[in-house]
Amino acid sequence: MARIIAVCRSDQKGTKKQNIEEGFLREDFGLVGDAHADCCTHRQVSLLAIESIDKMRNLGLDVGPGDFAENLTIEGLDLMSLPVGARVSVGEEVILEITQIGKECHVGCAIFRQVGKCIMPKEGVFSRVIRGGTVKVGDCVEIKSLADKTRRLSIWRVTQQGRSSVDDTVVREFSLTIVLNGQELVTLLCSPADLEYLTAGYLLSQALIVDKDDIRKMVVGVGEGVAWVETVRSVDVSVRPVLASSGAKDAVCHTIPKVNAKPETKVSTHQVSRLMKDFMQKSKVFKDTGGVHSAALCDTAGILVFSEDIGRHNAIDKVFGRCLLEDIITENRLMVTSGRVSSEILLKVARRNVPILVSKAAPTDLGVKLADDLGVTLVGFARGRAMNVYSHDWRIVADE
Structure with a gap:
């Protein structure tokens, strides 16, 4: 398990930092008291692996944590392999998002003059604080998400005019x-x-x-x-x-009770159309690759929780998982999905007491039967102003 070796701070830029062992990372700011902390930069917190420092020690340099002006010195994590956008947790509270790998070296900076060589331009990693909190020596560091959901590949595109080599974006699995x-x-x-x-x-x-x-x-x-x-x-x-x-x-396939929704839980055809339009524009990964499904918990005003995944089941599980962990209410709301509504999808939604399920795709016959039995309003082929309502149509009201 990766862990924090040192928490380092300085009151001036371009100088070594001192290990203070414990500090506070403020959200969208950085390490409180450090010269580099700034809400207007994407380089709020700098990270360096102790393994990189050890390489300098093996060359005979007398260096240690903080000597290269990093805020957090980390052991056991290949920082250089993380893509921009990856998120890591530190301790119990802090979430950092990687924003930059390496940096331009300042000619004649104090660190270079003092140490004789600087490794931050190649091996330093920079981040912004997504969620703040206390960090201290010994805290565990974990990768929370790679965030790099796509990959660029060189492919051959074949058309009636012939073939050509082009770059294409594919979704990661x-x-x-x-x-x-x-x-x-x-x-x-x-x-x-x-x-x-x-x-x-x-x-x-x-x-x-x-x-x-x-x-x-x-x-x-x-x-x-x-x-x-x-x-x-x-x-x-x-x-x-x-x-x-x-x-x-x-x-x-557990036996579950009927959805217990408030009688006033209804949605107009205009609201369904608007939600589906906003939903379809939400996924950048789908626009880039065409390779993911999406799901969203909504109310009549808009999208509350959105997720995407290569699997339609996973996308819905991610929505409900976030609702569970963050205490987001699902009752008397709508679920929108891009995928086919099978019996399993319907059961996931009904179990969370969501009374209305809308999809741009088709349902299965068992999905329709379960929706009717469990009191779920099932809408399919929701495209533009048209849609099919398969069960409990009384929740879909005409536009005023």
Whole structure:
């Protein structure tokens, strides 16, 4: 497990920093008391691996943490391999987003004069503070998401005019194994972002947990591709009832009550059309690649929680996982999805007491039957001002 070796600060730029062992990172600012902290820069907190410093020591230089003006000296994490946009957690509170790898070296800077060589231009990593909090020596450092959801590849494009070499953008695929109470549960093929939400949402959709208080501990190791979860109560995963399908090999089919929604939970056809338009414009990854599904929790005013993934089940699990972990209410709201509405998708939505499910795609016959049985208004082929309403149409009202 990667950890903090030093927390370093200086009151002037271009000089060595001193290890203060503990400090406070303010959101969208940086390390309080440090000269580089600034709300107007994307280089709020600098990171350097102790392994990089060790290379300088092996060359005979008498250097240590802070000598290259880094704020956080880290052991056990390949910082240079992180893409811009990746997020890392530090300790219990802090989230940093990587914004830059390396930097332009200032000619004749004080560090170069004092040390004789500077490694920050090539091996320093810079970040901004997404969520603030206290950091101290010994804190664990974990990759939360790689955030680099796409990859550029050289391909051959073939047309009637012939073939040509071009660059194309493809979506990234990631493998996440969930280990529950020491037992390997499942390996999900997914997009490499929001993996905590995916883990929580998957456990919720499989009825392995009921609320976030069921989770004693959850650690997502993006580098290892593993999410370790401990629950308060023991869970026997071997007795889960399953319903085989084309989209999810182990989707659970528990008996669940009908959706208990307020009678006034209704939406106009205009609101459905507007939500779907906003929804379709939300995913940049889909626009770039055409390779992901999207899901969103909404109210009649707009989108509340949005997620995307290479899998339609994963996208919905990420939405509900975030709602679970961040105490976002799902009852009496709408779910919008880009994918086919199968029975498993319908069950996920009904279990969270969401009364209206809207998709731009088609439902299956069992999806329609379950929607009718469980009191869910199911809307499919929502495109432009047209849509098909398959069940409980009274919640879809005409425009005034």
